Amino acid sequence: MAPSSMARVAGRASPEAPIDLVQLATNTLGNRDLEVQVLHLFKSQSRLTLERLESETDTAARMDLVHTLKGSARAIGAQRVATACESLEGNMKTAANAPTERLVAAVDEANGYICDLLEG
Template sequence: MAPSSMARVAGRVAPEAPIDLVQLATNTLGNRDLEVQVLHLFKSQSCSTLERLAQETEKSVRLDLVHTLKGSARAIGADRVATVCENLEGKMQSTKDAATEGLVAAVDEANKYIRDLLEG
């Protein structure tokens, strides 16, 4: 199968994009079907992670949730989400109730971009 990554198909690889499509294509070896699958998986996982994070009170569980989301974000090239997760992990180490609004905003931005990419 010839690689036909979304980076080439979408034609919108911009530094300010919430998802680095070149990184996504690299991580999926240019397999467009796999790109679509992992983007759908990220959307689903990130939403459920944010819901769990909002309800969870145990510090170690909250840290694990943020850490897992950071890895998922890096896998699809969502660098902003990964950076926010990394910063939040540091804050969570020293503060019991670290604010997650920045993470919610970054995930919302990435998921909107994914929706536009897959549906547009």
């Protein structure tokens, strides 16, 4: 089994980090290769989800997109993304076209951090 990302980025993980590396390592059983795959998948999925969210007009479909992204974010320890999704889900119940800026910012931050982890 390859060492987890926690060992590789010792000192760079912090409570303020957009990805909880302990949560990621726990969910991937410390398998570094799996961590890398999951992070790549999240980056790809989150970008596609935001694109679809922007163009989607059906409220139920928009809520499904946000809900799916929330689950993915929780799986990798991207709590700010999950929290932004949760907030947006609540806002979409009263305003179908609720603003997504907070979610976009959280996803951008998480994906930037993922790029740093994978390229660093």
